[in-house]
Structures are given as structure tokens and as C-alpha cells.
Amino acid sequence: MPRSRFTGLIVIAVVLAVLPFLLPNNFYLDLAIRMLINACIVLGLNLLIGFAGQISLGHAGFVGIGAYATAVLTTHYGWSPLAAMLAGALGAGVLAALVARPIFKLKGHYLAMATLGLGNIISIIVRNEAALTGGPDGMPVPALALFSFELSGEKQWYWVVSGILLLSLWASLNLINSPFGRALRALHGSEVASQVVGVDVAKYKLAIFVLSAVFASLMGSVTAHYVGFVTPNVADFFHSIELVTMVVIGGMASIYGSVIGAVLLTALPQALAGFEGWETVAFGAILMFCMIFMPKGLVPTLAAKFGRR
């Protein structure tokens, strides 16, 4: 019997359903929620980096747009959370669409430079417009309320975020097995060859970039509401690097790898908290170690080892 491509999805759904009953306290639940949020962002980024083969070193900029759209519009202008979230997503999408054409003419290190520059500009704006954003100190964000229902407590958040992740996993799995997904993979293989067989390369790059930017922005809004506070760190270079590292450690072009990468890298700082001062060194050393010995990422490496396709 052929293995359904949704088997992994079902496994994850079961794990997510059982997990809250196994976790000893809210500290772990909080960690789980942050893992799931990161997994969603990384999933979108992996579509861009892993499947379409376009590197982005500025993706945290889009997360920042969402987070600050939510914070600023709800606090200073009295918008409803949903409207603010959608405005942020729209802003991120429009920005991505505007820069996509000139940016994706670039390749390799030049593309890395351009996306890095874009992300840094967003992060510097957020840091400087203190009247609106609170500057380097950040600003508080009201709770997420839809109509008269207000989301509160780790339990409720856990179920909502789990739902979002499962939905995005399902959507991504369908996407990469659609003509759109096949076009993306063709693009990664050889741009010229895919052009020859009729793939509109520029259009597909634009579409996937906008999609992953909108997704990052939406999850930025969700993070802002969940944490109840935003700081410019959400948009900075280091966060962009963390996101790319999650993609690569989990495995490029691996849907489930995105989840694994996000889970591991979100947990790592917690696991290293006992090292007192050596966290940064350990974090850096682990990154190097993983990339040297598993350049293809965890999931593809293990899958190859145990003969699974």
C-alpha cells in the first residue's frame, strides 16, 4: 500500500492532541506554543528557500511588519486586532511584491545581500520611530479579541496555534504537490530549463516570496498578541538568521523538517540556559557542527540513512 503523504500530518496531529496532557506545567506549554509559531514561519520560509531555492536573510523584517502593525494599529489607532493583522499582512505582501522583481534578478550572494539589506532597513525603522513603536524598549500589545471572545491563557493559545500549524502543514503539502509546487521545484533545479519548458520564472518567484512574507507577517501578529509585548529584536538580523537556520537544520525542501528545525532551535536556548554565559558559544558551536556534518539537514539526512523516501 502506498504511503499517503498525509501520514506525517496525522502523526503530528496526534502528538499535538496528546502533548498538553503530558506537559508538567505552563512553562513547557509556553515553550511548545513558541515552537509551533516558529514552525509556521519556518514552513513559509522553507517554501521560498528550500523549494524555490531563493535565499532570504531578511525574513524577520516581515515578521516585524506583522508584529508592529498589530501593536501600533491596535494601541495608537484603536483598530480591531483582526483588522490590524490583515493590514500588516497586506503591507508585508505589497512590500514583497514591489521588491520581488528587482530582487530576484539577483542570485546567490547578491540575493543574500539584498534581502539582508531589506530586513535591516525595516529593523532600523522600527528601532528609530520611538514615538510610534517605543523604540528599542518595545511596546505592549493588547490581548487578541475576536468579536466578544478574548483569547487568554496558555491552554487556549496552544489549541489555536496547533490548529494554525496543522492547517498550514496541510496547505503546504497540497501546494508542493500541485502544478505550482512542481514549477517551484523545477525552478530550483534549473532556472533556464524551467523557462524553456514554459515556467514563468519571475511570476513564480514573486508569488512564493509574497506568500512567505504574508505568512511571516501573520505569524508576527500572532506572536505579538501571544507575548503581549513587542521589541525590535523580532525584526533584526539575528532573528532572520535563526529562521534560516531552522530551515536548514530541519532540512531544506522538507515540510516536516521545518517543524523539526523550529522545535529544536526554539528549545536549544532553554537547554543551554544551564551553561551560564557560554550559551552564545554553545549555540554557535552547535550550528557549525550540524552544518558541517549534516549539510542537508536533519530530516533528509535521517531519511536517507533509514532508506525512507
Added chain:
Amino acid sequence: MNGEWLPQFLQFLFSGITVGAAYALAALGFTLIYNASNVINFAQGEFIMLGGMLTVFFLQAGLPMPLAVLLAIFIPALVGILIEKLAIEPAKNAEVTTLIIITIGAALVIRGVVQIFLGKGTHSFPAFSGSEPIAIAGATLLPQSLWVLGVAALVVAALGWFFSRTLMGKAILATSYNRLAAQLVGINTSRVLFISYALSGALGAIGGILLTPLTLTSYDVGIMLGLKGFVAAVVGGLGSGLGAVVGGLLVGIIEAMGAGYISSAYKDAIPFVMILIILFFMPRGLFGGKVTDRV
């Protein structure tokens, strides 16, 4: 007519050229490593930081200035070699993204170690020949700026000589054009890698040491300085030595002008806006070759 514009313009120009010279050294470091191994070394900024921080440390330990400076150049060169031997060579055939993450990992390790042993404080040391400003046409120039410019010019000239007149320099150039062909004609490409990383570490450190009396240093200055060095290298077109020098000066001057005339709060954003505009119109920088695609 306002007669004040010239001194002010000169003032911005002086400070721009001074930091620009340090960016140029960093950009040359990026270029060397890129040419030798096709890697963008995101730990380049940490070499700059190491130069400044190590000099501070050795001076505090009581060493005389020349010895402190020599050690502060030698150790980052050694760190460069270590990165190449321990991290880049074992992962030789990895993808661009993977290699970028490896060098970022190395940057984190270096920054973390410095933070543990030298602390989080901001440091400086006295300028090499006093801090009595020199007046030029109504603007002032610090003697340290002359040191920065002089040493940078000397280094660039020495590199120029190295690459055009010595066997090793030519071997490095040959390897950057085509590694396999270089190997076939008997060039020891692993020695080329070794020297490129050492030189790159030393170049960054020199920039960091020269700049510290003007701009202060701390364990985390490497991030921004490194990114701007990367911008400078890309402005000139990756892989071009001349491009790196021109790119460095250009980034420094435009940043200083932008900070002076437009907004000092957005000083750090200016190089990134600049690189986006340049790349939109010239996808390979000012001195880069035409884009060709090998199918």
C-alpha cells in the same frame, strides 16, 4: 550665500573617508575569502572586533603598544586559519546557505568567547599620536584619521604588490579564477586557502585597531561593521579588489553625508538603502562582470 557649507562638507567628508578606509579593509577581507573559497565569511566583522578588543586587553595587561598591536593582528589571523581548517574545509561542497550558517556559527563562538573573557563593557585606548585636531579649511581632522588613511593606503599598496608581483599572490588569483585548473598546474590550493583566511583575519583586525580610538569598541561591534564591509564588497562587485577599496570609501562617505545632511538616526540604514538601489540597477555591483548563466 551661506559661507558655512564648505567646512561642514569637508568635516563630513573627512569622517566618511576615515570609516570608509576601515570598511575598505573589511571589504578586502571578504573579497579574499570569497575569491579563494567562494564563501561569504559572516565572521569578518568579528575580526574587526577582535583587533580592537585584543589591543585593549593586551594594553591592560601591561604590554607596550607595538607588541599589543602585533598580537592583536596575529591572533585574528590565527582565528581565520582555524575557521578555514576546522569549519570550511570539512564542509567544502555544501550549499551557499549552509556555508553562510557555518560562518555565522563561527561569529557567534568568537563573540561569545570575547564576551566571557573580556566582558560586555565599551573600551578604547589613546590615539596613536595624540588627539590635537588639525584645522583644514575650517574643518578639523584628527591625527588618528591620518593613521587610518595612511595605514589603509599602505596595506592596499602592499596587497597590490603581493597579488601582481609574488608567486603566492598569483597563485591565489589563479585559484580564484579556476580552482581545478590551478590544481592541475601544480598550485597548492590548500595553502592558498590558508593564506587567504589568515590575511583576511589580519586585514579586519588592522581596521578594528585603527578605528578603536575614534569609535570605541565592545564585544558586539563586529555585527554592524561586518555587514557594512559586506555592503562595501558588494558595491564594488564581489571578488574585485579595486571594487572593495572604492566600495569601502563610497559606503563610508555616503553614510557620513547621509548622517550629516539627512538624519543621523538613520545612519546605519544608509548603506543598506544604497546597496539595494545599486543592486536594482547593477545586479553585480559597480565593478562586477556581466551576468552570465551557465546551464
